[in-house]
Amino acid sequence: MQLSQDFIISFVILSLLFFVAMILWFLLAPRLGFKDLIKRFVLWDILCGLKITGIEFFKRKKTVQFPEEFTPKSARFRGLLALRRYPNGEERCIACKLCEAVCPALAIKIESEVRSDETRRTTRFDIDAFKCIHCGLCEQACPVDSIVLTDESNYTLDRKTQIMDKETLLAIGDYCEDKIASNRAEDDDYR
């Protein structure tokens, strides 16, 4: 009997307290509707945020493990410069100097002379890699497909290797020839 009386009293006090608390809440936050109030109390928006990161936790990761993996590259990627040769080993460049003329960054320096077999060849073909902006205009200007931009993007240049001379460029061309040829074949229809 005593307990049930206590219980009734406590229930009344409880509901009164609850009522007072609700009034206080409406006074404290007058711009909130009832729905927003409930949403706030059950931490609705916080749970929504946690759900998003929770789903993301189990999704596939997008990391590319660089030295082992590479991001896909376009056939038109303009990377390191190179000079090509014909299949018989003869260098393509005929020292027409069109690339030197078109280069907007003035990065190319060419000197030429007539070789013993009466053809005009370069004696000096220097590209200042620090000036080069990889615009690809030299490649477009070249009538014999000699100077090209390879798709090689993983390289470093410092002040010692800044000026790429003819031998370097030809070596790069030899090294990348297969890739250059396949990229050109892929892009052939649009040239």
Added chain:
Amino acid sequence: MGEIYFFIVTVLKSLLVILPLLGAVAYYTLLERKVIGYMQARVGPNRTGARGIGQPIADALKLLFKELLLPAKSNKFIFVIAPILSLAPAISAWAVVPFADGWVVADANAGVLYLFAMTSLGAYGILMAGWASNSRYAFLGAMRSAAQVISYEIAMGFALVGVLMAAGSMNISTIVNAQSGNIFHWYFLPLLPMFVVYWISAVAETNRAPFDVAEGESEIVAGFHVEYSGMGFALFFLAEYANMILVSILAALLFLGGWLSPFEGVPVLEGLLEFIPGVIWLLLKTGFFSFLLLWLRATFPRYRYDQLMQLGWKVLIPVTIFWIFVEGVLILGGVI
């Protein structure tokens, strides 16, 4: 002779707690980087050892060999002792934390009070570090941290008062044993608002995102530890992570029945899962809360400082006071 024996046993017990704790802290940092990475579509550190398992060791070695810098205009003495003052309470708080029935270094009767004192003391380390650095950012961070800890201490204290009222004891082992029964006898259900308030203020107490205004990476560089390098910085780091694990284990002990199995008294499952020792249950629950801390950090942006204060004083404290009254009524009515 008896005293010496007692001393040696206590030291050994403490080491048994502290060494695994430091190991857990080290790997908790790796877990944090992994979890946050995973939530941001990255994989996190995976170069040192298999899947990055050696990363904490590499980090520790790096910090050990770094130069210790003393800012020219700092207060040298306080600058040096501040990280120690920050770490010591974070570790000594573990003295009263029980890992299973009777597995405790000091079975103190006022355990909760002691814990409360220790977690508050950590703020002094931060405050002294910020002041001794003689740097604007550090000073701002320290001031923010002090104000924040004071504000959230009240809400956290009231939330714990709810637990004390329900258990009728300040001894943590007694509090856990008072929750015996199955999952519905744990305190997180009748004290749900207290539980939520406890957790929010626990995140704020440990200065973790989204309440990391004391560090405030994008606003005040690194806050209170901006001038620290090498081991000084590492000690702050250790203290922060030890505190994080501490509040996680406290949440498990005070609200989720500590080492008690969730299936106590459930006909079939109880017998099936009886072989799992209590400490495993405790670690599982602690792990959940530790993960939740990282999850919160990966999800939410930092609170604005005035909003932080508003949340502490205008929402959390009223909610706890209200629920203490309700709980009192419930206890009077014999419901709890």
